[in-house]
Amino acid sequence: MPVPHTEDPWTRVTSLRGFPADELISTLQKSVRRGLLENALLVAREMYESSGELEEVMWSRLLVMSCEDVGSGAFTEPVVVDSLYRMHxxxxxxxxxxxxxxxxxxxxxxxxxxDRTTDELAQWTVHVLGSGERLPEIPDYALDMHTRRGQEMGRDITHFLTEGSKVDNELPGRDTSYRERLLAILGAG
Structure with a gap:
């Protein structure tokens, strides 16, 4: 949920050329979302020139946008923007x-x-958990040698290798020879 404007310090700040800082912050994000490069750059430059603090807010919004608003399916956007931030x-x-x-x-x-899916997922989890509509489920396969209940059930490394470490969407043709060798060693012991 947004911060009430009475509690947002950026509503009381104006930029070098007299723009309300909260409106610059909002315009930066909306311009990037709509692919309006030139306006996004003009807003970013206004923030950059105005103060170190507003420059830092610009970067914080760019970092958030890299997760919240864009996505190629490769999930590299946050890494690229963080790298640029570190270089700056x-x-x-x-x-x-x-x-x-x-x-x-x-x-x-x-x-x-x-792609706003990450933000929508973030909001969905906050709402369904907060309302009690959905709560986390602790499935039996999570109870392994790493948990108190799993240890009390006698679940050991063999159980972990055969059940607790199972993955879905596994890389086709991956090398399973070490897993098989581990299971053979454990079975012989």
Whole structure:
């Protein structure tokens, strides 16, 4: 849920050219979502020039957007944006090259395929758990040598290798020879 405007400190801040900071923050995100690169860059630059604090908010929004708004299915967007953020930190404020990392991040995000599934999943879990509509389930296969109940049930490494470490969507043709060798060693012991 959004912070009430009376509690949001950015509602009381204006940028270098007189824009309300909360509106710049919102416009940055909405422009990236819509792929409006030039406006997103103008807003980002206004934030960047206004203050170190507003520059930091710009980066925090870009980092959130990399998870919340974009997705190619490869899940690499957060890694790229975080890497650009870390590179920008190596240059002091006032160094002209520092801005390039923000430009690249905005350009990257604005041009990406958009996918809000992660944000929708985040909101769904908060709502169904908070309302009590859905609660976590602890299945029998989770009770293994790593849990108190699993240990009390006598579940050991063999149980873990045959049940607790099972995976779905396994890499086809993966090398299972070490698993088989482990099970043979445990069976012989």
């Amino acid at each position: 930190e190596r240059l002091p404020r006032g160094n002209g090259d520092r801005w390039l990392f923000a430009v690249h991040a905005v350009r990257f995000l604005a041009g990406r395929t958009k």
